[in-house]
Amino acid sequence: MTYRILILGGTTEARQLAGRLAGRAELAVTLSLAGRTVNPAEQPVPVRSGGFGGAEGLASHLKEMQVDLLVDATHPYAARISANAVEATGSTGLPILALRRPPWLPVAGDRWTVIDNAGEAVVALGKSPRKVLLALGRQEIGPFEAAPQHSYLIRSVDPVEPPLAVPSATYLLARGPFAETDERELLQADGIDAIVAKNSGGAATYGKIAAARALGIEVFLLRRPELPAVETAETVAEAVAAIDHRLTGASERGV
Ligand code: NAP
Secondary structure, X not given: OOEEEEEEOOOHHHHHHHHHHOOOOOEEEEEEEOOOOOOOOOXXXXXXXXXXXHHHHHHHHXXXXXXXXXXXXXXXXXXXXXXXXXXXXXXXXXXXXXXXXXXXXXXXXXXXXXXXXXXXXXXXXOOOOOEEEEEXXXXXXXXXXXXXXXXXXXXXXXXXXXXXXXXXXXXXXXXXXXXXXXXXXXXXHOOOOEEEEEOOOOOOOOXXXXXXXXXXXXXXXXXXXXXXXXXXXXXXXXXXXXXXXXXXXXXXXXX
8 A cells, every 4th residue: 555645845844754754665755846946955755846726726636646645834824825735635535734833932032023914014113224134035025115214134045036126135045944143143244123034933944033032133023824723743753643643544444
């Protein structure tokens, strides 16, 4: 029996989970990427790339590839694909498991403001010129053109094209993980006094949050989108355990 797993990825955890499952004889694991990153990270299992064409397209793909389990290991802010995953598994009757990092929680010394969208961050930053680190996806930074008085340091995986139409913007291409000491150096070297970021959770991008706390820098955190309630593992180890549990059930049923 081969148990087919499709992992919806685009995150470090998806890659790590694929690595933990790769090479197991009873599994056939494929990882799916949206296909927007120019140089995606190497993956330990076969990869398919590009959108499915909504929930219906995903449902057809699941049937065609005879997938037994869908794992939604996408980023906590990738709400559309997570909703599609629930709809597609609902219509095909397939099981779904989400792998989702819990959000960071504030601790003493954090100076956080939770905002609903980038436009709110623009207002919250105020009118006086500031030095702002934008640690957001390149699709989300457009609203900051409404606040050209600030100097921006914009960090992204892929180049921001076209660049932001503001007088002062510096671009930094980088992919995490980012260590706290390096983040502290970056924030100090550039005189950053505000950070706008997502509450991604996990260790890979927490360095800037810890560094901001140490330096007393304000952080504007985008609120997480509501995601559908499904069985959820918070760590790669938990996801492996949940998959093993399902496998045991499947082999007992002779599937
Ligand atoms: P999204 O808004 O939820 O998805 C938009 C569309 O992109 C989906 O409807 C789907 O197209 C396609 N898609 C998304 N993830 C896919 C996947 N893993 N495999 C195949 N198609 C996928 O998501 P997003 O915010 O654009 O994120 C895209 C990818 O980047 C995700 O895989 C996510 O894990 C990763 N990522 C996102 C963030 C973030 O902050 N949003 C950060 C880091 C990494 P169809 O409807 O045509 O199937």
